[in-house]
Amino acid sequence: MSPQPQAAVGAPLSRVDGRLKVTGKAKYAAEHNVDGAVHAVIVDATIGRGRITSIDTRAALAQPGVLRVISHRNAPKLPYRDNAMSNKSNNPPGRRLRVFQDDRVLFHGQPVAVVIATTLEAAQHGASLVKVHYDAAPPSTELTKAKADKPTKYARGDAEAGLRNAAVRMDLTYSMARNHHNAMEPHATIARWTGDKLTVWDKTQWVLGTQTEIAAAFGLPQDDVRVISPFVGGGFGSGLRGWPHVIIAALAARVTKRPVKLVLSRKQQYFGTGFRPAYEYRLRVGSDRHGRLAAMAHELDAETSSYETFTEGVLPPGQMLYSTPNVQQTYRTVPLDVNTPIWMRGPGFATASFVIESAMDELAHKLDLDPIELRRRNEPDEDQSSGRPFSTRRLRECYSVGAREFGWHRRNAKPRSRREGDWLIGMGMAAGVYDTARMPAQARVRLDADGTAVVETASSDMGPGTYTSQTQVAADALGLTMRTVDFRLGDSLFPPTPPHGGSMTMASVGSAVLDGCNQVRRQAIKLAVEDKESPLYGVDANDIVVRGGRLHLKNNPTRGEKYQQLLSRNNRTHLEAQGSFAPPSGTQRYSFYAYNATFAEVAVDATLGLVRVRRMLGVYDAGRIISPTLADSQAIGAMVGGIGTALLEHTVTDHRDGRIVNANLADYLVPVNADVPDLKAIYLDGEDREADPLGVKGLGEVVMIGVAPAIANAVFNATGRRIRQLPITAEALL
Amino acid sequence: MIAGGVTAGSALGDAQAAAEPAPTSRVALTVNGTRRTVTVDNRTSLLDLLREHFGLTGSKKGCNAGACGACTVLVDGQRVNSCLTLTVRLEGAEVTTIEGLADGDELHPLQQAFIEQDAFQCGYCTPGQIMSGVGCIKEGHTGSPEEIRESMSGNICRCGCYVKIVRAVEQTAGRK
Numbered sequence: 001m002s003p004q005p006q007a008a009v010g011a012p013l014s015r016v017d018g019r020l021k022v023t024g025k026a027k028y029a030a031e032h033n034v035d036g037a038v039h040a041v042i043v044d045a046t047i048g049r050g051r052i053t054s055i056d057t058r059a060a061l062a063q064p065g066v067l068r069v070i071s072h073r074n075a076p077k078l079p080y081r082d083n084a085m086s087n088k089s090n091n092p093p094g095r096r097l098r099v100f101q102d103d104r105v106l107f108h109g110q111p112v113a114v115v116i117a118t119t120l121e122a123a124q125h126g127a128s129l130v131k132v133h134y135d136a137a138p139p140s141t142e143l144t145k146a147k148a149d150k151p152t153k154y155a156r157g158d159a160e161a162g163l164r165n166a167a168v169r170m171d172l173t174y175s176m177a178r179n180h181h182n183a184m185e186p187h188a189t190i191a192r193w194t195g196d197k198l199t200v201w202d203k204t205q206w207v208l209g210t211q212t213e214i215a216a217a218f219g220l221p222q223d224d225v226r227v228i229s230p231f232v233g234g235g236f237g238s239g240l241r242g243w244p245h246v247i248i249a250a251l252a253a254r255v256t257k258r259p260v261k262l263v264l265s266r267k268q269q270y271f272g273t274g275f276r277p278a279y280e281y282r283l284r285v286g287s288d289r290h291g292r293l294a295a296m297a298h299e300l301d302a303e304t305s306s307y308e309t310f311t312e313g314v315l316p317p318g319q320m321l322y323s324t325p326n327v328q329q330t331y332r333t334v335p336l337d338v339n340t341p342i343w344m345r346g347p348g349f350a351t352a353s354f355v356i357e358s359a360m361d362e363l364a365h366k367l368d369l370d371p372i373e374l375r376r377r378n379e380p381d382e383d384q385s386s387g388r389p390f391s392t393r394r395l396r397e398c399y400s401v402g403a404r405e406f407g408w409h410r411r412n413a414k415p416r417s418r419r420e421g422d423w424l425i426g427m428g429m430a431a432g433v434y435d436t437a438r439m440p441a442q443a444r445v446r447l448d449a450d451g452t453a454v455v456e457t458a459s460s461d462m463g464p465g466t467y468t469s470q471t472q473v474a475a476d477a478l479g480l481t482m483r484t485v486d487f488r489l490g491d492s493l494f495p496p497t498p499p500h501g502g503s504m505t506m507a508s509v510g511s512a513v514l515d516g517c518n519q520v521r522r523q524a525i526k527l528a529v530e531d532k533e534s535p536l537y538g539v540d541a542n543d544i545v546v547r548g549g550r551l552h553l554k555n556n557p558t559r560g561e562k563y564q565q566l567l568s569r570n571n572r573t574h575l576e577a578q579g580s581f582a583p584p585s586g587t588q589r590y591s592f593y594a595y596n597a598t599f600a601e602v603a604v605d606a607t608l609g610l611v612r613v614r615r616m617l618g619v620y621d622a623g624r625i626i627s628p629t630l631a632d633s634q635a636i637g638a639m640v641g642g643i644g645t646a647l648l649e650h651t652v653t654d655h656r657d658g659r660i661v662n663a664n665l666a667d668y669l670v671p672v673n674a675d676v677p678d679l680k681a682i683y684l685d686g687e688d689r690e691a692d693p694l695g696v697k698g699l700g701e702v703v704m705i706g707v708a709p710a711i712a713n714a715v716f717n718a719t720g721r722r723i724r725q726l727p728i729t730a731e732a733l734l
Numbered sequence: 735m736i737a738g739g740v741t742a743g744s745a746l747g748d749a750q751a752a753a754e755p756a757p758t759s760r761v762a763l764t765v766n767g768t769r770r771t772v773t774v775d776n777r778t779s780l781l782d783l784l785r786e787h788f789g790l791t792g793s794k795k796g797c798n799a800g801a802c803g804a805c806t807v808l809v810d811g812q813r814v815n816s817c818l819t820l821t822v823r824l825e826g827a828e829v830t831t832i833e834g835l836a837d838g839d840e841l842h843p844l845q846q847a848f849i850e851q852d853a854f855q856c857g858y859c860t861p862g863q864i865m866s867g868v869g870c871i872k873e874g875h876t877g878s879p880e881e882i883r884e885s886m887s888g889n890i891c892r893c894g895c896y897v898k899i900v901r902a903v904e905q906t907a908g909r910k
């Protein structure tokens with residue numbers, strides 16, 4: 001624990017970048033003013049699989065303003081080196097899509113050409129005039145009809161025997177629709193070459209991943225590519241990979257010798273970036289008559305592309321959430337003629353939790369047990385997948401606080417027993433868990449003689465408030481006010497950080513920032529205690545704290561001096577340090593997870609099947625909370641996202657040609673203001689000292705897990721109808 | 735440099751017989767109190783005019799199809815989706831964007847309320863939400879949280895800040 005007073009950390013502060021955002025001055029990827037930039041618009045394949053036989057670009061090129069049309073017929077060959085060189089890409093195993101390198105079409109919407117023009121209007125019109133002819137083959141886009149890859153398996157005990165001998169058995173099949181991130185900011189890239197060096201302004205959750213992907217594609221040294229991304233208009237995972245359009249923008253800029261701006265249309269987000277894959281998931285559960293789980297057998301199939309094998313953390317919840325002696329899991333990817341999926345908020349865990357938590361609710365009903373009581377009976381003493389103790393696990397407390405605050409006792413266990421006019425009212429709950437991931441990170445900290453500090457990391461802020469929370473950490477560790485710390489991120493020239501995803505930014509980057517700031521503070525203290533002219537000369541360094549930019553004795557605040565005085569007297573322009581964090585290597589001693597209990601109350605129209613969420617509550621065991629205001633927003637926002645997954649979001653593909661028919665925000669429904677009532681979040685006080693120096697467990701994902709099953713369970717309680725598919729539509733309820 | 739020359743680029747040598755230059759129009763309009771006369775490609779939306787020609791990137795493009803509200807601005811005091819509004823229709827119009835809302839350094843009360851309520855995360859939908867909220871308050875659709883929710887439902891926030899957006903609008907409407 002830091003010896004420093006904690007003035008900023010834990011305080012309900014508003015965002016340091018708030019003013020920029022409410023005045024429209026925060027600059028997102030497409031908004032950087034790059035002199036002489038021209039516009040690029042991608043032409044998408046209109047078949048689901050096959051070959052390009054001809055491309056007629058004459059009409060497009062005849063348009064005033066159109067500079068160039070690039071396709072596989074005239075594109076320079078790109079080396080597309082393996083990105084494994086740096087182990088810094090998020091490319092899944094396989095052979096990634098290589099833009100304009102051959103005539104093959106692997107999925108509907110694949111880029112087949114790009115039109116570059118001096119104006120956006122000319123580029124858009126030009127793109128519509130490019131005539132592409134194909135030799136089309138029927139695509140395979142149906143998860144349930146295609147052949148699966150070899151499975152990944154996990155087993156402990158003997159699940160089949162456990163099921164056979166169980167007093168109570170259930171065999172349930174679930175299906176979860178594909179979800180698209182649909183962040184409000186479309187993916188966009190501006191690329192500018194200066195000689196052989198490239199600068200890219202990109203929407204990305206990982207400037208280093210984008211940097212290494214571009215470097216690999218073009219065969220450049222990593223340092224010849226700079227990626228800049230100060231603001232990200234939402235990501236939820238879609239920015240975790242350098243997508244083909246990023247390479248296209250850089251290629252177009254190289255060919256035209258002009259800076260190029262390329263913004264994906266809303267429609268192009270659906271196949272130009274990844275998605276949360278659809279799943280078919282069979283779960284068999286066996287328990288004794290008291291609800292103690294004996295066995296669970298999971299068999300799950302998930303979408304992937306024909307060219308890359310995408311997998312995600314869908315197995316851990318089934319291995320560690322509940323005490324289960326016998327577990328068996330079979331996880332198969334199913335290659336389809338679609339683009340490659342990617343992580344989406346709460347990846348894997350959200351999917352598995354929907355299944356497990358729905359099944360637990362079903363089991364509770366079957367045994368006539370309260371769903372919370374059933375979960376309590378299956379609370380494990382240790383992580384049964386590893387035999388390790390939990391660093392912290394306060395799920396029981398989440399249940400009791402949640403039950404009390406939500407008024408769980410008012411729930412009638414008998415479904416369809418509460419009615420208000422046409423509306424059937426029900427309550428449901430679910431538990432949630434997410435991995436506390438940490439990865440190596442670095443930060444550069446400089447304290448200037450004027451008593452202000454600059455902290456730099458390559459990290460991102462897609463919305464959770466990295467700028468603010470990292471400033472809080474830095475301010476307290478340096479003993480400065482928030483105003484005197486300038487925290488910068490989103491530039492590949494800054495010290496390296498892991499992807500801004502998987503809820504690991506605070507733990508990883510925050511710990512590096514903390515380390516760097518601690519070093520700088522200690523340097524200053526050392527300078528003071530060794531400086532005969534300092535009022536702190538000769539004092540034990542451990543007795544000194546810094547507050548408001550002033551070093552002083554912990555027990556006698558009048559004895560001390562300001563950073564400015566100390567540095568100027570010692571002729572130091574600045575003090576500086578490189579902070580770093582790395583999770584302990586080797587075998588971990590603990591099992592690290594964040595937890596929640598999520599509660600929902602819904603109203604279902606008895607005749608129309610319409611589901612309305614009335615209120616929700618999430619209670620979280622997420623370790624220390626650096627920024628309560630922002631954490632609250634994050635949890636509430638995830639509930640909104642979860643309402644989308646539960647009730648609205650569904651990608652519809654025309655399997656005849658592989659076209660996504662609802663690739664727009666009018667038909668792919670996401671929650672709007674009228675869909676969102678009263679949402680509340682409670683974070684349990686506490687910290688996880690084993691997880692990382694800050695004691696945080698990560699927030700962004702865990703707040704999403706459990707939302708959809710809590711709603712589904714509430715729908716059951718309201719109607720008596722168990723819907724085992726997402727989204728839960730009115731049609732399914734009728 | 736701003737809006738002229740929108741169609742100035744000509745086709746390169748490898749183009750076939752050049753098509754007709756895109757038709758342009760001259761439009762005089764007021765943006766955030768400044769009168770501007772521009773020659774624009776007739777296809778140019780108000781949103782693209784603001785973002786690509788005037789450098790006013792505060793108005794956001796989320797869908798370019800009227801479905802998300804990120805591009806909301808006020809035209810003659812009414813909230814509109816600027817992505818669906820053609821510039822050529824705006825002769826004599828008065829446009830207010832997020833950049834024109836604050837009074838110098840003094841934020842508009844709704845901008846201030848958005849900060850106080852933490853009514854945003856990534857901030858991308860925020861200018862549209864705020865402009866829409868200004869319209870909502872002006873229209874008097876702030877009688878209840880339900881009414882605000884309905885009236886603000888043309889503005890998607892994928893970060894899910896709705897609860898706090900409603901609070902910010904309520905707070906500002908209450909102060910009027």
Ligand code: FES
Nearest residue numbers: 796798800803817
């Ligand atoms: S960009 Fe205009 S409504 Fe979406």
Ligand code: FES
Nearest residue numbers: 855859891892893
């Ligand atoms: S704040 Fe991110 S979309 Fe609204």
